[in-house]
Amino acid sequence: MKAKVYVTREIPESGIDLLRNCCDLEVNLEERPPAKEELKKMVRGKDAILCLVTDRIDKDVIAEGAELKVIGSMSVGFEHIDVAEATRRGIYVTNTPGILTDATADFAWALIMASARRVAEADRYVRDRKWK
Structure with a gap:
């Protein structure tokens, strides 16, 4: 069974291709970050979320993603993610330090x-x- 992944914004096509080969993928194609309510809706039933620094992944959003296993951020920082809450729930948080x-x-x-x-x-x- 493929992991279900939500990507909050368009990312380079090479990344989308890699994810599509191994995941059931949903991508936000809007030219803006998703609103909190959109995030809460889209993380439901997902195994992972790939976000950017403009996406606030707080306790409320994490709570909606009962199946979340990974929150990946395409950013150096991770201050937009409630790491303590994710850790408490056993969710891995990744970022791209040094990139x-x-x-x-x-x-x-x-x-x-x-x-x-x-x-x-x-x-x-x-x-x-x-x-x-």
């Missing part, structure tokens, strides 16, 4: 270089048609 380390460092250097080279100021100058 943004390189991207954050790259972006920090990009901002440093943009500031040092006055990129934003130059962009405004060109867009205001002052460059000749």
